[in-house]
Amino acid sequence: MSAPGPTAAGPSTASVVFALLRKELRVELRTLESVPAMSLLAVTTFVLFHFGLNRGRVDGDLAAGVLWVTLLFASMLAINRLFVADLEQGGFDGFLLAPVSRSALLLAKAAALGVYLVALELVAVPAFALLLLGPSIGGALPGLVASLALADLGIAAVGTLVAALAVRTRARDLIGPLVALPLLIPVLLSGARLSAPLLAGGGPGPLAGRWLATLALYDLVFGLIAYAVFDFLLED
């Protein structure tokens, strides 16, 4: 046995996060458990709204509300599944046995959830524009992308925290949305307020700085909370 053992300094947090994220995305690519389900739910919801609202096209406040509520509900599917493979296949114990920072798991899971959300939005936003949105989405895209990016950070932080909390409970499919959705109301509110002028019938209006700042502050606060309490959620 001549090969070297662990390095003296141990692995860096960045390399551990990268290893965890790579594993996460590899498992998702092979199982396709989260992203396809999220996308399908979003597209189906838009179709239902299309018929349920009894109008072919929406704009402004209504369009923003439909888009953000749909994205939030779709994100719940990924949040609920985020730690399931780790729990069922022993990955939790495998990780806890390793001499690495617990925060690496938070960062990797939040990053993975962020990737799933972006993948969802790449499907859902064009589908929304095609099925429901009255005005052309072209002019609204830069502002919409900015608000979605900020919202994704918040959803990833809160979603990872709630997923870690819920996964060890018997009713995790219920606990996840029950805890996450109220916590995500500020994201819904800010996102919808930001998007409403962008999706208005008379052409896109300006981004409201106040709501952008609210989203950024939300991301910061919940990012810090998640970082502070995540270790305790993993402990026995």
Add this chain to the structure above:
Amino acid sequence: MAAIEIAGLARHYGERAALDGVSLDLDAGQTLAVLGPNGAGKSTLLRVLGTLLRPHRGTVRVLGRSLPEHAYAVRGRIGFVGHDALLYRELSGQENLLFYARLYGVGPERVRELIETVGLGPRAGDPVRTLSRGVVQRLAVCRAVLHRPELLLLDEPLAHLDPAALELVAPLIGPPTGCTRVLTSHDPARALEEADLVLALRGGRVILLDRPGILDAAGVRELYR
């Protein structure tokens, strides 16, 4: 020097005591065989020593560090084989080992070496879900020793292994390693052969802590009643 020092250890699951008043010392390089019927507390003891469970009462020192306060300091020095293989089913055996190697700061050459040692070469790229339980167990052993641990916690490590596989994993987790070892087994005769000290549990309590030589076949049978 004692590798494991336990005094008055208790651990509960709700109202049920899984371990109650367990005390023992084990010197470095020695092997402790933990025997007892199902539900005696064997796996719980190993999980406490592995830092996966906190003691609810008593003191536990592993490799000179007290738990759970200094769990972080000993995790990289412990190898754990549990009932679950701790492997992702959708990943191949090699991908699983490379993933854990990164968590322990171990290079890929160690993974290749272990795959060769346990004879997994041709199947190392197959998803774990397609492998037999015996092959998965060989992978679980590789995962546990990737980082050359000083202390091996082995919960039924030879389960599902055929005689040929037993020979392959022996150099990794058997007495030749020179590691301190705590092992449980459904094959008490084999466990006693390798043990320097035997601990028998029943209902979480110690019913025997002595040299293995004092146990004959009837004594072993009595432990499982």
